[in-house]
Amino acid sequence: MVGLVVVSHSHTAAEGIVEIAAEMAGETNIEPVGGDGDGGIGTVPDDIESTLATADDGDGVVVLVDLGSAVMNAEVAIEMSDVEAVIADAPVLEGAVNAAVAATSPDATLSSVREQAEAARDIDKL
Template sequence: MVGLLVVSHSGKAAAGIVEIAAEMASDVSLVAVGGDPDGGIGTDADAIAAGLDEADDGEGVVVLVDLGSATMNAELAVEMAETDAVLADAPVLEGTVNAAVHAAGSKATLDSTRDAAEEARGMSKL
């Protein structure tokens, strides 16, 4: 099954997003990584790389990020890791929920799960 990694500048935000997505798809490997190495606001490429390993069930990992430097550190972590992983250009909460529900299906692939996350860009909330 495709795994998901949520990367946020806040560990609490990442954990909350994973908590919400897990309500919709409890069988999917959902991992949260957030904050800098000192527990403050920020991101850390080494922690993201470890999160990739944790989220990978053997079919790859879709990575969802919140802001600019999270993207840069996630790209670096993907390059460093041996895990097959792709970044999704999606809103982090809605994209994670969409991707988790999709990944729970038996026909989900790494690319189709990323596509499901990215479909959240056009979702209307009203």
């Protein structure tokens, strides 16, 4: 099953997004990661890398990120990791929910889950 990692500058925000997405995720492994390691705001590549390993069960991981430097640090973490992972260019909350639903499909692939996460860019709120 494709896993998910939510990267936020705030660990609390990442946990909240995971909590919401998990309502739709069935057995999908969704892991939060964020903060600077000292309780502050930021992201740390080493923390992201270890979270990728936790989320992966062999089918890869789709990563959702909140802001610019989270993208950069997630890219570094993916390069350091042995896990097959891709970053979705998606709004983090809506993308996480879409990805969680997509990952429950028995036919889910890294590509199909990423595509569904990215489809969240087109969701109208009003």
